[in-house]
Amino acid sequence: MNKNSIDTIVLIGAGNVATHMAAAFKNTGRKILQVYSRSEISARQLAESIGVPWCCDLKNIIQTADLYIISVTDSVIEIIAKELRVSGGMVVHTSGFEPMSTIKDVSENFGVFYPLQTFSKNKSVDFLTIPVCIEANNEDNLKLLEDLARSFTTDVRYINSEKRKIIHLAAVFTSNFTNAMYAVAEEILLNADIPFDILKPLIRETADKIMQLNPAEAQTGPARRMDVETMREHISMLENGNHRELYEKISSLIQKKYQ
Amino acid sequence: MNKNSIDTIVLIGAGNVATHMAAAFKNTGRKILQVYSRSEISARQLAESIGVPWCCDLKNIIQTADLYIISVTDSVIEIIAKELRVSGGMVVHTSGFEPMSTIKDVSENFGVFYPLQTFSKNKSVDFLTIPVCIEANNEDNLKLLEDLARSFTTDVRYINSEKRKIIHLAAVFTSNFTNAMYAVAEEILLNADIPFDILKPLIRETADKIMQLNPAEAQTGPARRMDVETMREHISMLENGNHRELYEKISSLIQKKYQ
Numbered sequence: 001m002n003k004n005s006i007d008t009i010v011l012i013g014a015g016n017v018a019t020h021m022a023a024a025f026k027n028t029g030r031k032i033l034q035v036y037s038r039s040e041i042s043a044r045q046l047a048e049s050i051g052v053p054w055c056c057d058l059k060n061i062i063q064t065a066d067l068y069i070i071s072v073t074d075s076v077i078e079i080i081a082k083e084l085r086v087s088g089g090m091v092v093h094t095s096g097f098e099p100m101s102t103i104k105d106v107s108e109n110f111g112v113f114y115p116l117q118t119f120s121k122n123k124s125v126d127f128l129t130i131p132v133c134i135e136a137n138n139e140d141n142l143k144l145l146e147d148l149a150r151s152f153t154t155d156v157r158y159i160n161s162e163k164r165k166i167i168h169l170a171a172v173f174t175s176n177f178t179n180a181m182y183a184v185a186e187e188i189l190l191n192a193d194i195p196f197d198i199l200k201p202l203i204r205e206t207a208d209k210i211m212q213l214n215p216a217e218a219q220t221g222p223a224r225r226m227d228v229e230t231m232r233e234h235i236s237m238l239e240n241g242n243h244r245e246l247y248e249k250i251s252s253l254i255q256k257k258y259q
Numbered sequence: 260m261n262k263n264s265i266d267t268i269v270l271i272g273a274g275n276v277a278t279h280m281a282a283a284f285k286n287t288g289r290k291i292l293q294v295y296s297r298s299e300i301s302a303r304q305l306a307e308s309i310g311v312p313w314c315c316d317l318k319n320i321i322q323t324a325d326l327y328i329i330s331v332t333d334s335v336i337e338i339i340a341k342e343l344r345v346s347g348g349m350v351v352h353t354s355g356f357e358p359m360s361t362i363k364d365v366s367e368n369f370g371v372f373y374p375l376q377t378f379s380k381n382k383s384v385d386f387l388t389i390p391v392c393i394e395a396n397n398e399d400n401l402k403l404l405e406d407l408a409r410s411f412t413t414d415v416r417y418i419n420s421e422k423r424k425i426i427h428l429a430a431v432f433t434s435n436f437t438n439a440m441y442a443v444a445e446e447i448l449l450n451a452d453i454p455f456d457i458l459k460p461l462i463r464e465t466a467d468k469i470m471q472l473n474p475a476e477a478q479t480g481p482a483r484r485m486d487v488e489t490m491r492e493h494i495s496m497l498e499n500g501n502h503r504e505l506y507e508k509i510s511s512l513i514q515k516k517y518q
Contacts, residue, residue: 189425207437
């Protein structure tokens with residue numbers, strides 16, 4: 001790339017990550033030139049919401065953009081990398097899991113732009129504090145990605161593919177599995193006609209606490225106190241066998257830490 | 260009880276819950292008369308921090324308080340209930356797990372005052388939105404507890420012992436087990452020299468999201484997407500066998516929901 005800033009962007013993918021990033025980029029004054037998705041519905045929906053053209057064929061991708069952001073399910077990145085070719089512009093993917101090398105043949109300029117956050121439909125996100133993990137095939141491209149990231153967040157980190165994969169794994173425990181705990185709690189409550197909202201202040205405080213304390217200091221509960229009687233009764237109260245197993249496994253993990 | 264308000268309180272217990280509640284009560288203008296703990300160090304520490312007398316012998320408990328709050332480890336409530344006798348004042352415990360009947364012989368006025376929150380040392384808590392689950396042996400006492408609770412929170416709920424136990428179990432998943440997920444993530448990161456703070460915005464957003472979306476809508480991640488390849492690789496990356504098992508169990512729980 002000869003330019004020293006990223007001004008124009010093509011979004012390849014129209015899912016949760018692409019949708020939220022489109023909003024963040026628009027706020028920084030960058031121009032999104034086009035949205036691509038295999039699915040016409042998704043491509044059109046995102047493209048129309050931000051007022052840009054869309055396409056469903058990688059052959060029709062505009063060739064003049066400064067940056068192409070591949071933001072699709074991990075397993076599809078490789079498929080796209082086989083088909084997509086761009087002349088000069090930089091290509092990045094946004095996956096925590098896939099190595100940078102997956103897209104090395106798409107362009108001579110490539111990298112990774114991984115926003116470490118959970119994105120869902122119907123929930124806006126504050127980009128200002130999102131850690132963005134960047135990696136690029138050379139220093140100049142890294143600098144370009146850094147400038148782009150700094151335009152909407154204060155937290156930009158150089159992370160290579162190996163470390164990024166570890167962060168992604170830790171994020172699965174922190175976010176996806178935490179949400180699975182909420183789901184179990186909801187099921188337990190709904191079976192007894194108790195509204196889930198009673199847990200919301202607790203959920204908020206549990207997350208808040210970890211901003212100040214480390215997980216070992218923040219741990220409370222029967223397993224932490226080695227309260228065997230309560231644990232035994234809890235297990236007997238659980239009607240779902242998977243929930244019972246989970247209760248036992250996680251409690252034993254906590255107990256091992258405090259033995 | 261003949262009085263129509265709770266003005267004076269004796270705290271039986273000096274742990275995290277008692278300490279945080281003492282602060283909340285003081286802000287409402289109630290008078291704490293005394294702190295009891297089996298441990299002299301704990302009793303003295305809390306009592307001195309709020310400027311009241313303390314004792315380590317249940318025989319020396321002041322008999323004129325309006326309310327006695329037993330805030331000790333679940334298994335100790337029964338032991339205290341056997342020894343403690345008060346004449347007239349109301350006695351409550353603060354446990355989510357123990358039934359109200361555990362303390363029925365301590366006084367003719369008794370109940371439960373369960374603040375649904377996680378309390379740790381060195382972390383203050385906003386009481387204003389904490390759900391307080393109350394139960395009492397008669398309507399008058401229930402009203403007294405409701406007034407007390409309403410003096411510091413907007414969320415007071417009548418919950419009987421059976422439902423409270425279910426809420427407590429759901430809270431273990433929501434809070435204690437969520438914190439255990441943070442601990443696993445921290446261990447994974449520290450092994451690779453990556454600072455845990457990179458996950459903090461994600462932790463906050465995961466909790467934030469559940470204020471607006473239900474757990475099913477909020478779920479993201481490889482298991483949600485049935486991304487078998489990523490899951491397989493994640494499992495192979497986990498060095499700790501307990502973490503591997505946990506990853507498999509929770510992923511399979513998520514997958515079952517979305518099959």
